[in-house]
Amino acid sequence: DQQVKQNSPSLSVQEGRISILNCDYTNSMFDYFLWYKKYPAEGPTFLISISSIKDKNEDGRFTVFLNKSAKHLSLHIVPSQPGDSAVYFCAATAPSTGANNLFFGTGTRLTVIP
């Protein structure tokens, strides 16, 4: 059972525009969420995280929004750059339960068109 879902396998955006990647989760015990960027045959690179006590976290061009009631989070990249082209994974975990394992979504392939 997929507890973290990314329903859009791919997304294409023009350079300079906003990229919005979405993620849904089902387990209400999740209270920490992360976004990773991944290139083929490499390990995921950590981008940004958010705790369930917040609804927004910003780091440079990256902003993550969390809607706990909808069990939904999104990653906004503004402005998008060609170097942002990669697969983006949403992950969730429940550290308050003593668990440190990440549950990953299936990924969204972002293509930024120059």
Next chain:
Amino acid sequence: KAGVTQTPRYLIKTRGQQVTLSCSPISGHRSVSWYQQTPGQGLQFLFEYFSETQRNKGNFPGRFSGRQFSNSRSEMNVSTLELGDSALYLCASSWDYNEQFFGPGTRLTVL
């Protein structure tokens, strides 16, 4: 600060053999987690070690095992390899319950 390192980067084995993969975490990180990535199942959690103790375990058969040493370095072992074990094996380290930083992975091919 050096990142997470994994050795070897590539490995080819045959069915029935066993394999040991190694991971060196970021200096100061006490938690090491292992994940398997396959095209069909995506990224799945194998197990986590913290201060030389297994703190958490995923839903993988007992052929998959691991350990952590006093310097936080970790190894995972897969015995009696099956074709389905072909995957990218990723190690991640964290200080405790926070962001996990991944290594480049070990690509295992089972023939």
